Amino acid sequence: MRFFSDNAAPVHPAVFAAMAAADAVDAAYDGDALSRALDARFSALFGRDVAVLWVATGTAANALALAALVPPHGATICHRDAHVQNDEGGAPEFFTHGAKLLLADGPGAKLTPDAVAAVADAIPADVHRVQPHALSITNATEYGTVYTPAEVAALAALARARGWGVHMDGARFANAVATLGCAPAALVDGVDVLSFGFVKNGGLSAEALVFFRADLADATRRRRKRSGHLLSKGRYLAAQLHAMLDGGLWLDNARAANAQARTLAAAAGGRLLHPVEANELFLRVDPDEATRLRAAGFGFYDWAPGEIRLVTHWASPPDEVAALADAIARL
Amino acid sequence: MRFFSDNAAPVHPAVFAAMAAADAVDAAYDGDALSRALDARFSALFGRDVAVLWVATGTAANALALAALVPPHGATICHRDAHVQNDEGGAPEFFTHGAKLLLADGPGAKLTPDAVAAVADAIPADVHRVQPHALSITNATEYGTVYTPAEVAALAALARARGWGVHMDGARFANAVATLGCAPAALVDGVDVLSFGFVKNGGLSAEALVFFRADLADATRRRRKRSGHLLSKGRYLAAQLHAMLDGGLWLDNARAANAQARTLAAAAGGRLLHPVEANELFLRVDPDEATRLRAAGFGFYDWAPGEIRLVTHWASPPDEVAALADAIARL
Amino acid sequence: MRFFSDNAAPVHPAVFAAMAAADAVDAAYDGDALSRALDARFSALFGRDVAVLWVATGTAANALALAALVPPHGATICHRDAHVQNDEGGAPEFFTHGAKLLLADGPGAKLTPDAVAAVADAIPADVHRVQPHALSITNATEYGTVYTPAEVAALAALARARGWGVHMDGARFANAVATLGCAPAALVDGVDVLSFGFVKNGGLSAEALVFFRADLADATRRRRKRSGHLLSKGRYLAAQLHAMLDGGLWLDNARAANAQARTLAAAAGGRLLHPVEANELFLRVDPDEATRLRAAGFGFYDWAPGEIRLVTHWASPPDEVAALADAIARL
């Protein structure tokens, strides 16, 4: 009974079916009909013109996004706990040729305009200091909390006022939208680039890098190639994205994952370290308790001393979730 | 009837089946059983200990290989027509942080020890000149010719004598092995890193980066992550590689592609610009003739004024190949 | 009466004289006799074999040092207030091709083994996290405090135990040695590379990059060229270094600067934010008081709200220092 990560979830059958169907398509790279249809498909979803590139990983999506917004001599402001800072092996620095990440604080891995301004205001504009060029936020956050549309808009307005770009790491964007019940477009007001995740949500190897400023897409196509991310059989990635959008599968899957997390949250009660607003839970669990949970067959990661992380996904077996909820309640 | 590229070939059913079966495997990144079995699997194939990483593209494989062999202030010697120089959007320079490619000549995109030595000997050892640190050769080459085991060994010996690493771009390594009828190991004598291609040969999105010097693999694992190439659902890539090795599928597919190319070569006769030793043909065809072939329903790329390229693949329909052979013969 | 920075101090006459004398020397780059004598000269100073490269700026020295110790996918641990983090426009990231700086805390811009270990211990060894490869400390520090030989050795021992390299930013190394009264060698126990500063201390444009591990110097010579730092008339830089070492001028100048700082410190009393152990003072001074000091003709930088920085140098006019001391005492 594995609650390690949504990264390890199976692939949705509809995704496999779409890939098999792509066998009939036969142009290489992103010249095929499925890839070429992505702009229109996501433009319809967001109700505005967007340019969309498939990429195989969220790390590549995030790093390409930052490279589109920040010159090598610039910086991105992000949360101290951001995935781009901690979990991508230095990919942002690689793709941006060494631009810095400047770290701001906030509970639940969420930034506020005040926290961001405090970081920026401490930096004189001279050449000795690296200057911010972008703000990167994660929604849902690394701690399973969610920025509301108003919170995103406020941060984006601050960035805009200072001439920065705005990136949203949406590895779990679907989970955020599912929780908020808003239109996708409502959650990206002022965002320039969205890493729209599908792999954790039933996909196999396709994320969508969504540019709300189409002028940023052209150089990114070159950076995608230059970083080895232009797969020759791109049609099988495009097919995954189409399958996920068909009939709102992306949202159904996210709702399922979130529901399972809420079940666990209800059992966890006062052990919760952060509000459960997506599909991740962070619990106060002492080492002895963790040992007992593991002995009962549950797999999960320790997060910090006395803390564990649980992650549900679109295909988490309800009986396993129920069993874990029960085990937590009985700790 | 498309003869543009083996990149656009369909995925072999066995590959899809293996991917579907990987749904039952559930560790993320490369921690799953399929990924962890790759070293042993390829070690058996080559009859010696190798370390193997899956990557999604040949460009990533090549660029990671060069980054393992060449420091940013160094250079790689390769053929003027090498894929790494011309067709990867600058990926080698990106992954190596700006190491240079030094270009040597030779017919059929093949290098000789003399040609390589001539480039190297012209470079004084001082700090003003960028020094060679690696040799990169492609087998089968960009012009569909093949290095024999003896030719590879002679080049590798030269490199070794000068303290350089040796990389082989094996995007069509299978086609070369199929043509030569040798053991795979015989074709990599002295090679440090092989980009072993599967995508053009029936795979979907998995190439094998094979390190014959295992000490080079560790830092490469970090570079793979840092470049966004550590897919979270890596088991589906590992599954592809296993499927291709099962029962020698990789070799069967390459033999099929090569046989189709030979059929076309027989029809092309004196039009051939290079010996046909793999699955690519370069033909002398004037613009009027090219127009007639296209009018007859055949798709292919112009390569240079008066030259066209034809590529066959594992699934090239025999009737289409026969039709094209006939059309060429009647030009 | 300027107390902005020792960067703006004049050049010592002996330095100019040595440069003029170098006119008679005539090999380019670092092939001249003066440049070639640096290894021996500094080896004598430190009582052990060192390899020395001149560079024109402390920023280049620091960044080349880090590039010698840290791969692009690695990290350096340094103090949150380190010059490499805050004041070099991203040079460390440029020269290391994007290696990260991981920030640790400590009063007076000084690190302790505990603070460093706390940063490192929070980083799992997996490929998702960038791993530390070096420790960088500054002596004298950015707040004008000094690491003792024992403190340096303890930090270096920690680094060594974890397999990291050790860099010392010694932009004001002379001031630290002057304060401690120790042998230079005593202050670099366990250090791999020292950026030995002379420009703030009477030089014009030459710092010494001192490698206590000579194996690191060769690639650095290539990086120096590649970064445009191999001046063609290097003999004029080497001449500066020789002049600074002649008769212990470097130490005399540092003692003079430190003495002036102590004069100011005595006047500042309880306003001091950090111990004055070199030639920088940080004072608690409210805006009104700062205005009065400026009105009296004293120039200096605001450092933070309610804080000012004062810097003395080898040629600070004693009467100006006395006047400032008096003005501070009367605030």
Next chain:
Amino acid sequence: MRFFSDNAAPVHPAVFAAMAAADAVDAAYDGDALSRALDARFSALFGRDVAVLWVATGTAANALALAALVPPHGATICHRDAHVQNDEGGAPEFFTHGAKLLLADGPGAKLTPDAVAAVADAIPADVHRVQPHALSITNATEYGTVYTPAEVAALAALARARGWGVHMDGARFANAVATLGCAPAALVDGVDVLSFGFVKNGGLSAEALVFFRADLADATRRRRKRSGHLLSKGRYLAAQLHAMLDGGLWLDNARAANAQARTLAAAAGGRLLHPVEANELFLRVDPDEATRLRAAGFGFYDWAPGEIRLVTHWASPPDEVAALADAIARL
């Protein structure tokens, strides 16, 4: 009697005097009056508004220029024998983060529009191929020949028509102007950035990076800092440039060097491999003859089998030049 390189020439006394006078100036970096006066000074020289940054080496000047014109995923077209390709240790690739240099041919290290167009026209615009973004030419060239104003303008017009930037490596710009007798402005028609060399021409450590498009200067100021090239005592570099412009010293020195070269050229006659239009000579001299010249006390570099290079400079002793001319004539 050394004819190795103008790099090894002494510093002109007026340059030293100006540096000594800069002792009275006391703002750090480029905030001093001398540095701030450079824009106006060079604007007057060129008769149009320019932005000027001092840098310590020609390599840094060239690499910063290319970084201002070419993105990491782009390329510069230059001559196969260009200094940026062969003699800067990979600095262009370092500063541009791996942009490629694409090599064109032409006698005397000179490019023609046809040669440049041939390189560019062979590159499809797709993402697989790195695209040209700039043209870099050297005047005087690496073989001591000179582009006329009309030749520069024709190349620049081609570049402009294709949307590329134009860089001129003017390490010996003074020698070219001296030979042509034209206004400096006449020789930079269509040029965006000029590396204006002074170090080979009597300076010590200051080159002028001249931006004819001021919008390129701002990011370059950050790159200069980030590459460690913002010297803290920049006033001593600015002083050198002012001294070189005072009274046309730069042109006097270049005329002197050129005159000496012409003396040698007259003696060399049919041995000359290239026209002597600046201060470098390339002579056909067999090994035995070279040995005899060296035995007679003349120092110089072998350039290629059977070829030697001789370089004169502003301070080449006329008697030594006469002696060498005589020795050559008597070979």
